[in-house]
Amino acid sequence: MTEPAATGITLPAWQPFEWIVALRFLREGRIQTAFIISGIALGVAVIVFMSALLVGVQANFMQRVLTGQAHIQLLPAKEVVRPLQMFSVATTSAVRYDAIVQAPLQRLKSIDQWQSIAQQIGRMPEVLVVSPAATGAGLILRGDTSRAISVIGIKPELYFQIVPMADKITRGSLRLTGADILIGSELATDLGVSTGDPLHVVAASGTATILRVTGIFDLGNKGANARTTFVALRTAQSLLGLVGGVSVLDVTVQDIYAAETIAARIRATTGTDAQSWIATNAQFFVAVGAQQSSNTLIRLFVALSVALGIASVLVVSVVQKSREIGILRAMGIRRGQILRLFLLQGGLLGLGGAMVGAVLGALGLLLWQQLQRNADGTPLFPLSFDPGLFISALALSMLTGLVSAFIPALRAARLDPVVAIRG
Amino acid sequence: MAESLAVPAVVLQLQGVRKTFNPAQPNAVEVLHGIDLTLHAGEFCAVVGPSGSGKSTLLNIVGLLDRPTAGSVAICGQPTQGLADDALTYLRGHRIGFVFQYHHLLSAFTALENVLMPLLADAGFPNPLMVQRAAELLEQVGLLPYLAQPANRLSGGQQQRVALARALAMQPALLLADEPTGNLDTASADSVFALLREIGRREGMAVLFVTHNAALASRCDRTINVVDGLIVGGPSAG
Numbered sequence: 258m259t260e261p262a263a264t265g266i267t268l269p270a271w272q273p274f275e276w277i278v279a280l281r282f283l284r285e286g287r288i289q290t291a292f293i294i295s296g297i298a299l300g301v302a303v304i305v306f307m308s309a310l311l312v313g314v315q316a317n318f319m320q321r322v323l324t325g326q327a328h329i330q331l332l333p334a335k336e337v338v339r340p341l342q343m344f345s346v347a348t349t350s351a352v353r354y355d356a357i358v359q360a361p362l363q364r365l366k367s368i369d370q371w372q373s374i375a376q377q378i379g380r381m382p383e384v385l386v387v388s389p390a391a392t393g394a395g396l397i398l399r400g401d402t403s404r405a406i407s408v409i410g411i412k413p414e415l416y417f418q419i420v421p422m423a424d425k426i427t428r429g430s431l432r433l434t435g436a437d438i439l440i441g442s443e444l445a446t447d448l449g450v451s452t453g454d455p456l457h458v459v460a461a462s463g464t465a466t467i468l469r470v471t472g473i474f475d476l477g478n479k480g481a482n483a484r485t486t487f488v489a490l491r492t493a494q495s496l497l498g499l500v501g502g503v504s505v506l507d508v509t510v511q512d513i514y515a516a517e518t519i520a521a522r523i524r525a526t527t528g529t530d531a532q533s534w535i536a537t538n539a540q541f542f543v544a545v546g547a548q549q550s551s552n553t554l555i556r557l558f559v560a561l562s563v564a565l566g567i568a569s570v571l572v573v574s575v576v577q578k579s580r581e582i583g584i585l586r587a588m589g590i591r592r593g594q595i596l597r598l599f600l601l602q603g604g605l606l607g608l609g610g611a612m613v614g615a616v617l618g619a620l621g622l623l624l625w626q627q628l629q630r631n632a633d634g635t636p637l638f639p640l641s642f643d644p645g646l647f648i649s650a651l652a653l654s655m656l657t658g659l660v661s662a663f664i665p666a667l668r669a670a671r672l673d674p675v676v677a678i679r680g
Numbered sequence: 681m682a683e684s685l686a687v688p689a690v691v692l693q694l695q696g697v698r699k700t701f702n703p704a705q706p707n708a709v710e711v712l713h714g715i716d717l718t719l720h721a722g723e724f725c726a727v728v729g730p731s732g733s734g735k736s737t738l739l740n741i742v743g744l745l746d747r748p749t750a751g752s753v754a755i756c757g758q759p760t761q762g763l764a765d766d767a768l769t770y771l772r773g774h775r776i777g778f779v780f781q782y783h784h785l786l787s788a789f790t791a792l793e794n795v796l797m798p799l800l801a802d803a804g805f806p807n808p809l810m811v812q813r814a815a816e817l818l819e820q821v822g823l824l825p826y827l828a829q830p831a832n833r834l835s836g837g838q839q840q841r842v843a844l845a846r847a848l849a850m851q852p853a854l855l856l857a858d859e860p861t862g863n864l865d866t867a868s869a870d871s872v873f874a875l876l877r878e879i880g881r882r883e884g885m886a887v888l889f890v891t892h893n894a895a896l897a898s899r900c901d902r903t904i905n906v907v908d909g910l911i912v913g914g915p916s917a918g
Contacts, residue, residue: 268793268806277800278786285788584784587745588798589773589850591766675745678780 275594279601286574290606293570297610297658298617300559301650305618307552308646310625315545317638319513321477323534327388327419327507328516330537331378331523332530333368367391367502374527375506383519388415388507391490393497398457399448406444407484408460410493410503419509422474422487428452429472433489438468441482445473458486460496468492560653564661567606571599571665575672582669583677596670603662604655611654615647688757691853691886692719692742697751699737699909711737713909714751719886721853724877726897727890729906735890736858738906742888743856744772756853773802777847777885779876781859783839785831791842792818792827798849817845821875837868844875848883855880855887861896869893 268277283290368374371389379387391410396403413433417423422431427442429452438456440448450456452470459465468488476482494500506529510519516533523531535542575582582595622640629637699712711734719725729735740746741753744760753760755775760768785794795814800806818827821841826834831842840860847855857876861869873896880887889900897903904911 268796268800268811270806272806273804274800277806281786281788580782580784581786584778584780585786585797585801586769587743587772587778588801588846589769590798590801591769594801675740678745678784 275597275601279598279605282574282578282598283602283605286577289570289573293566293606294610294613296566297563297607297654298613300563301611301614301654302617302621303559304556304653305615305646305650306621306625307555308650309618309622309640309642311548311552312643312646313638313640314548316641318541323513324421326534328510328513329508329520329523329531329533331368331374331506331508331527332532333366333504334528334530367499367504368506368529371503371506374529377527378506378508378523381519381522383510383512383515385509385511386415386418386507388412388419389490389503390416390505390507391493391497391499391503392505393493393499394461395486395496396459396461397444397448397486398459399450402448404444404447405484406440406458406486408458408493408496409485409487410490410497411487412490416487416507419507425474425476426472427475429470432471433487435489435492436468437471437489439472439474439487440470441485442473442475443479443482444484444486445470447483458488458496460498462498464496464498466492466496560657563607563610563654564657567603567658568661568665570606571603571662572668574602575599575665575669578669579672579677582672583674586672586674587678592670595672596666599666599669600659600662603658603660603666605658606662607654607656607658608651610658611651614654615650618650619647689720690718690754691721691723691756692717692888693752693754693757694718694742695752697738697741697748697753699734699741699746700749703749710749711909712741712748715906715909715911717904717911719854719888721886722881722884724880724887724889724901726900726903727888727906728892728894728897728903733906734909735906739856739858739888739890742854743776743778744768773798774850775853777850777852777855779840779843779847779855779857779860781862783831783836783843785839785842785846787830787832790828790830791823791834791838794831794842795845795849797846802850814845814849817848818842820848820879821845835868837864837871840864840868840872841875844872844879848879851883853885855885857887857889859890859892861891861893869896873899 272280375387375389378384389412391408393408395406395408397406411433413431417431422439426439428445429439431439433439438458440450440456445451448456450470452473454470455467456470457465458468474482476485488496490503494502497504508519508523508531510516513534517535520531520533520536523529585595586592619642622642626636626640631637694715694717697712697715697717698710700708700710702708715738727735727738737746741748744753744755755771758771760771763771785791786797789797792811792814795817796806796810799810799813803810815824815827818824821844823834823838823841823845826838831839834842840863844860855876860876861872864872876887876889877899879885889896891897905913
């Protein structure tokens with residue numbers, strides 16, 4: 258600090274001339290400064306609040322969807338019909354005469370060479386788990402009652418790495434030997450069964466077997482709980498007539514957003530019908546895209562109104578201080594210094610407003626989380642306070658301040674001192 | 681701190697200075713018709729003349745705030761024609777001090793900070809020496825007890841003295857005073873004039889003092905009379 262005892266006046270030695278004057282000008286017009294900082298703060302708070310909410314919604318969806326399904330599913334190639342081609346003798350070219358092609362029935366069939374395909378995919382560095390499954394339709398018979406079910410034959414040690422069933426078991430255990438079955442809670446209620454009860458399971462082909470209920474699960478969806486059953490892979494293979502075969506290879510990958518690219522590579526190298534979660538949830542991405550577009554538009558308009566607010570305050574300030582600017586120029590202060598002085602005011606207003614706005618936005622998020630709750634009192638979804646969001650809001654606001662201050666600053670720097678002093 | 685530049689004997693030299701507003705337009709007006717003027721170090725020169733005669737325009741050109749349409753201006757022997765804005769600003773900041781009819785102090789700053797301003801802008805960052813220099817200048821104008829007072833809480837006479845201290849901060853060779861006593865009562869005007877006279881003499885500065893006050897003009901070393909854009913009657917001793 259510059260602090261000679263004779264004067265008692267303190268000026269921070271690290272502050273340059275422009276910084277000292279800019280801060281004083283802002284402090285002098287404190288009401289104006291307070292109003293514009295409040296305006297910027299509100300704008301930044303809206304941006305922070307909306308962005309964090311959108312991120313929270315997306316993260317929540319990912320968490321819910323992707324913990325219940327594979328990132329990529331490999332299915333057998335679809336069966337197609339190739340119409341016969343008739344040759345015209347006159348032209349010797351292949352001509353198709355009135356070909357009417359009926360779409361073939363898609364039989365339940367195994368993925369050709371699934372073991373080698375599973376090994377091949379498992380060796381890909383971006384793949385985490387490859388889990389084979391045999392799936393098909395069936396019936397459960399119990400007394401007079403029958404229920405249509407979806408039989409999913411799995412290797413528990415692999416499949417449970419993809420779908421964490423341990424979190425979803427409400428009764429019993431996850432044990433799956435050849436004679437065991439896991440059923441949904443809705444199905445258990447419909448059939449009036451509990452763990453340990455035997456069930457008569459009949460496949461669509463007519464093959465039947467008796468299986469014992471070892472666990473009852475809740476997938477969080479009534480329809481799924483009424484239909485879904487899990488059995489050991491070998492049990493499903495014999496029930497569904499897919500001896501040694503599997504109808505699905507479930508795959509999880511490290512980067513969930515690269516799933517479609519990886520699926521395309523798998524399609525190209527294996528010839529299977531590889532479907533990524535991105536392709537099967539296309540509607541979700543359309544919704545997210547629309548949400549992001551509207552969010553971007555709102556951010557743009559908020560930033561624009563903040564910029565106009567800063568610019569108008571600084572334009573007024575330049576008019577109010579034109580005589581002072583003139584006298585500063587007469588004293589030998591350069592145009593560049595005047596320019597920096599006003600740019601700095603814009604930047605400081607942006608930064609100050611953003612800091613207040615970031616705090617307001619965070620408080621708003623906490624309040625929202627307190628007020629918006631599930632029926633059981635738990636938060637709708639967890640909110641993440643990403644430091645990057647706050648840092649980018651600060652940087653964006655400061656940049657907006659600098660950009661919007663440019664025209665008033667240029668105007669101040671170009672003031673003719675003679676005209677300015679004369680007023 | 682401002683570097684102390686050597687002051688040559690001739691501080692200001694104007695030769696054939698003309699100024700036309702709106703040149704090459706139908707409403708062009710020539711307000712200065714060829715002014716020749718030489719001012720030596722330590723000289724205290726009054727500029728008198730009726731309103732609209734071109735005194736302020738002359739002062740603006742001398743102060744490098746405006747450029748002449750024709751003729752030449754040299755400050756401390758340095759010709760100013762063709763100099764870029766930054767070079768003129770540098771020359772103005774280091775060689776010329778201004779005191780206007782209205783003090784134009786920065787109301788957000790104290791008396792001392794106002795005096796400090798040219799030194800601070802020149803150096804970029806504050807330092808104890810420049811604060812000391814500003815305090816000394818305030819002492820010279822009799823305002824040391826008021827150094828921490830915000831500029832807008834001082835009386836008119838005190839504000840004008842602070843403006844004078846600020847004009848002296850960079851140790852200028854030439855001080856331009858445009859009716860600095862015009863807004864003051866007689867006692868304050870006398871006090872400010874006496875201060876200008878004393879400091880000018882002590883520092884060896886050339887002073888160009890525009891005034892409508894004949895009594896004050898008569899107390900200067902010499903008086904030039906500007907009428908209709910020309911110096912008339914030749915220089916007269918005060």
